[in-house]
Amino acid sequence: MWLRRKLFIVSDNDKIIDEVTSSDYKYGFSTEIDSDTIDPGLSEDVIRQISLKKDEPQWMTDWRLDAYKVWKEMDEPDWANVSYSKPDFQNISYYSAVKKKQYDSLDEVDPELLKTFEKLGISLDEQKRLSGVAMDIVVDSVSVATTFKKTLKEKGIIFCSMSEAIKEHPELVKKHLGTVIPKSDNYYAALNSAVFTDGSFCYIPNGVRCPMELSTYFRINEAGTGQFERTLLIADKGSYVSYLEGCTAPQRDENQLHAAVVELIAMDDSEIKYSTVQNWFPGDSNGKGGVFNFVTKRGICETQAKISWTQVETGSAVTWKYPSCILKGDNSIGEFYSVALTNNFQQADTGTKMLHLGSNTKSTIISKGISAGRSHNSYRGLVRMGPRAKNARNFSQCDSLLMGDKCGAHTFPYIEVKNSTAKTEHEATTSKIGEDQIFYCQQRGLNPEAAIALIVNGYCKDVLNQLPMEFAVEAQKLLAISLEGSVG
Amino acid sequence: MLEIVNLHASIDNKVILNGINLKINLGEVHAIMGPNGSGKSTLSNVIAGHDGYDIISGDILFDGDSVLDFPPEKRAHLGLFLSFQYPVEIPGITVSNFIRTALNEIRKAKGEESLGASPMLKLMREKMKVLEMDKGFLSRSLNEGFSGGEKKRNEIFQMAMLEPKMAILDETDSGLDIDALRVVANGVNALRSDRNAFIVITHYQRLLDYIIPDFVHVLFNGKIVKSGGKELAIELEKRGYDWIKKEQK
């Protein structure tokens, strides 16, 4: 979520200030909105309209139409271990400005939400921004954005919105879009390819080490969120980038269905670290409402390249997400570190695919599931060692932690080995938080909730350690908050 | 400061504590001895507020006020500390993180400001020196893979950091080697003052050579059946419990 407003990064200086200071207004409540919305429903015509409104070149329009054709022939998948009423795709508006309620002061905002902000340690200014209170953006954040932009430019790094990339860097987009996740990959990826409205684009040139965590600095300027987001990140030979997506603050959204696509391309000797904190509205404690989050994320590693996915998933009513790595080049490395927490009536089916094609490829999977309430939490993973994957190695560790006896934890690990020198190692545990652990902590002065938060954080340590420092601290608090009320 | 009045407690409908009376004043050390299964750990747990036990009757007073309705953490905030007979493991949480969290929770409850990272570390170093502990301990996962003796030493380290008013040491000596026993006992003695009190549960008189008790009690079938001075421990060491059991019949 933090990075959704990165549009202004590569625009001109004046435009930056303009966008930063007017962003909420522009996308918020102005009367222009109505004229900027396309009627619900999906057809070739709607897709042409989207493309037209976005002022896209013909090749992009054709690409979308092609995806739509593919999608029409597909059926919505139902193999995941989740159940929900399927969205009506003719009842969704595929192009609309995000409606954000605007308040005059924090007093008008849902006190529950404010309480959560406070627990997360989010500053007053940011609380206002996140909950949509009208405010002047502090000058500080503008200057930070400007400095940031200058640094990136000097290094030749491109970091902009997808819309802008289509216009400004068509050769890069044309060459790479859909190469890791083809239009026909799956139902939601096809849908996204047809109707995506925006997202992020990032290119790190040959040999460049991106000097900052991309997106951290833009937390302050984030505004609307996309329903069908499209992200493409390209790390050229020998480059390095660490990318952050998401936000610990709870995200409410009128849109129920979210179907994002993220493609990563790691060329020879490059490294991409992609971290996500997902906290979309999970529905209330009775299981009403909440976001359906159907995400396709995949990266491809060329020779000696490395991609590591780290995710902390606490939100959404239904999550369906498998960040994966195609280890194409020899000696390439894929990593997946995940914490998925479900409470109340949430359902999560998440995991990864590690596809070892090259020789000496290595992958590590650390998955920590936490289920509370009446939720269901599944790990689904595939490790495939192809015929050429000589001496390939995988280590998988999938742990489940259960809180209470009404929730469920499931693991579906699939392993296919086609090369006799390849080795995989799989460990799995299921545990409960012990009464004796909680009593021990209480004896040392912690209340039961603090005790559980501590024990859960310890359980997730191997994943949280992968996150950039400040993100990790917030993620710890987020886990504690998400479990509130789950102890008797 | 701690007063236990005619305490009866049971677990799963089985009565374990059968009318315990005990009064402990500041500055005192009370040793509790007794055969296996006589209820020593049960008594410690009940004092600490473990909710697995039913209190049938009686009372536990802390500075004159009943704490029966208090959850364990509130008793800890009042200054109660239990060194566990079997300390639990908390994977992924380092010793230093755990102690920092505990100390700051207690300070918060008392309305004090939390202690910053560097004074905290300094304090930890001081206490570790007294207990002859290696600095590497701080970054290890709490009790995970600790030897029996290391776990016990770690309990006393936590006690030294939290500086409780009333500490119960449940068989802290078992598992300690001869040198460790001396070191840990010195650690306890260093904390002794007229502003705190100790209950030392042990099977062996040897510990009481180092931590010299003011009183020794014998627990049998959930009841204190004999009390005396430190010579009682010496007599028990010589004669065992049989003569006491016979006296009971």
Ligand SMILES: Nc1ncnc2c1ncn2[C@@H]1O[C@H](COP(=O)(O)OP(=O)(O)OP(=O)(O)O)[C@@H](O)[C@H]1O
């Ligand atoms: N959950 C339980 N259900 C039934 N009996 C129990 C339960 N927990 C403890 N007991 C019994 O209570 C009695 C007292 O146990 P306790 O652990 O207090 O003894 P102890 O004096 O500390 O013994 P030791 O010297 O071996 O540590 C024992 O007979 C034990 O079996």
Ligand SMILES: [Mg+2]
């Ligand atoms: Mg015992």
